[in-house]
Structures are given as structure tokens and as C-alpha cells.
Amino acid sequence: MEQSVLRLDNVGFGYGGSADLLRDVSFSIRPGTLTFITGPAGAGKSTLLRLCDGREKPTRGNISLFGTGTKTAQAGEFVAMRRRLGLVFENPRLLDHMTAFDNVALPLRLARKRREDYTRDVQELLAWAGLTERQQQPAESLSASERQRLAIARALVGKPDLLLADEPFTNLDDDAGDRMIRILLNIHRFGTAVLIATRNRAPIAGSGGRELCLSAGRIGELDIAA
Numbered sequence: 001m002e003q004s005v006l007r008l009d010n011v012g013f014g015y016g017g018s019a020d021l022l023r024d025v026s027f028s029i030r031p032g033t034l035t036f037i038t039g040p041a042g043a044g045k046s047t048l049l050r051l052c053d054g055r056e057k058p059t060r061g062n063i064s065l066f067g068t069g070t071k072t073a074q075a076g077e078f079v080a081m082r083r084r085l086g087l088v089f090e091n092p093r094l095l096d097h098m099t100a101f102d103n104v105a106l107p108l109r110l111a112r113k114r115r116e117d118y119t120r121d122v123q124e125l126l127a128w129a130g131l132t133e134r135q136q137q138p139a140e141s142l143s144a145s146e147r148q149r150l151a152i153a154r155a156l157v158g159k160p161d162l163l164l165a166d167e168p169f170t171n172l173d174d175d176a177g178d179r180m181i182r183i184l185l186n187i188h189r190f191g192t193a194v195l196i197a198t199r200n201r202a203p204i205a206g207s208g209g210r211e212l213c214l215s216a217g218r219i220g221e222l223d224i225a226a
Contacts, residue, residue, distance in 0.1 A: 004028040004064075005084075005162045005193050006052055011061035013044075013051060020059065021047055023217040029195055031161065034188040034209035037197045038222075043214045045197035046090075049164050052195065053085060054078060066161065083111075086155035086192070090167040092147045094154075096140035100131055103139050104154045111158070118157075125153040130179065145179070152183060156192070163187060165196045169203065185209070 006029040014020040021044045029035055037045050050056040051063060054070040063070045065081050073081065094103050104125055108118045126135045129149040134142060142150060148168060155163055168184060181203040188194045188209075204211055211222045 004030055005066055006195070007064040008052070009062045009064075011051065011058045011063060013047060013056065013059050020217055022051075022214075025061070025214075025217075025219045027212055027219060027221075029162065029193050031193055032188055032191045033193050034185065034207060035193075035195045036201075036204050036207075036209055036211045037195065037214055037219075038199070038201055038204070038211055039214035041199060044217065045199075045214055046166050048214065049166050049195070049197050053087060053164055054081065083158065084161040086158065086160035086163040088148075088151050088155050088163065088165040088168050090170050092151035094139040094147060094150060097138060099136050099138055100126060100142065100146075100150050101135040103150055104157050107154065107158050122153075122157060125157055126150075129153045129183065149179070149183065156187065160192055162193045162195065165194065167198055168196060169198055169200045 008028070009026050011022060011025040012020050013022040025048065037048060039045055047056065051058055051070075052065070054063075054065060054073065057071055066084055068077050068081060095106070098106070101122060105115075105118060105122045108122075109115075123132070123135070126132055129152060131146060131150060131153070134146060139147065139150065152165075152168070155165075165184060169181070184194060184196060185203070185207050201211075212219050213222050
């Protein structure tokens with residue numbers, strides 16, 4: 001088994017000639033673990049996730065995703081890495097005209113899987129997300145909570161080794177938030193490493209996860225009970 005699915009070594013990042021947003025960021029994510037990155041709005045949490053999945057390249061330092069450096073990875077290597085990666089954004093980025101079922105199935109269709117081979121897996125994920133009764137409804141008809149749960153189901157359908165979630169608890173009421181938290185906090189128990197960027201520290205206590213706080217461009221580890 002890999003020692004880490006994600007590793008950052010002395011990473012720095014800045015836009016153009018502006019001051020660095022991130023400085024000397026170092027941490028690693030082991031398989032099957034739960035990690036939170038916290039910090040105020042504008043601290044650079046979303047930028048850090050874009051660096052982790054290769055959408056941005058570090059100005060300094062190195063990032064290794066599944067053992068491959070993102071700075072030097074070739075196109076074919078990126079395709080292989082992306083197949084092992086699940087992404088959940090603050091904006092779910094669903095295809096509104098498509099049904100809930102088809103949104104979840106889309107990554108498998110793009111990978112040219114046969115419908116008969118993935119139907120059961122998609123239905124099980126929808127049931128797990130509490131969307132069985134909504135699976136044939138267009139995504140545009142779903143509530144904010146349902147859309148976010150649908151986005152998580154889509155991110156998991158390819159059975160990723162690492163899930164990156166950017167502010168997944170935003171704009172959810174208490175009941176919806178509790179269900180979302182239970183879903184996200186249980187994923188890593190099935191072997192998927194989970195990295196969540198969030199301003200909301202409430203779900204962290206008692207999660208058994210690890211908290212990294214991003215402040216003034218640097219990252220430090222906090223006592224999870226704090």
C-alpha cells in the first residue's frame with residue numbers, strides 16, 4: 001500500500017507579481033484517512049485544493065499525487081491520476097437537464113462502461129445519499145442539500161482513492177448538514193482518503209480526523225479537540 005496518496009513539500013504559490021498566497025506548505029495524506037483544512041475565507045483553502053488536484057502548479061516546492069509529481073506529469077499520467085481522484089466543489093457543477101441517476105453515472109459513461117455493468121452501483125450510491133426517490137428527477141429540481149449529496153455520489157462512483165471536498169457544508173440547514181457530515185465522515189472508513197476544506201469547524205470535533213489550519217499562507221496542525 002502507498003505510504004501517502006498526496007504529499008506537499010515546502011509548497012509556495014502566488015498569482016503573477018502579487019505576494020505569495022501560500023508559503024512553505026508541507027503535509028501528507030495517508031490512504032483511508034480523514035483530514036480537514038480550516039481557515040477563514042480568503043485564506044487560500046480553495047487554491048490549495050486546486051494545487052492538490054493539479055489544476056494549479058506550485059510556484060515553489062513539490063506536490064506528489066499517487067506518487068507522481070504534478071509539476072512534471074505528462075498528459076497520460078494526469079489521466080491516470082484523475083481516475084483515482086474524486087472532487088466535490090462548493091458549487092456542485094451538476095448537469096441540470098440530466099436526471100440524478102445520469103449525473104452520477106456520467107463519469108462511468110465517459111469511461112465507456114456499459115449501463116448494465118454500473119446500474120446497481122449507481123443505485124446503491126443514490127440510496128446511500130438518500131436520493132432513491134429522486135433518481136429519475138432532473139438535477140435542477142433538487143434542493144441545495146440534495147444537489148450536494150448528488151455531487152458526492154458522483155465523486156464516489158469511480159471508487160476514488162482520494163476525495164477532495166471544497167466547502168461541502170455551505171448553505172445547508174441543520175438536518176441536511178448533519179446528513180452531509182455523516183456521509184463525508186464515513187467515506188474514509190471504506191478506504192478512500194478524504195481531504196475537506198471548510199470554514200465550518202463544527203463537524204470536526206469527534207470526527208476522529210486531523211485538522212490543519214491555514215493562516216497567513218502557512219499551515220499548522222491543531223488539536224482536533226480544540
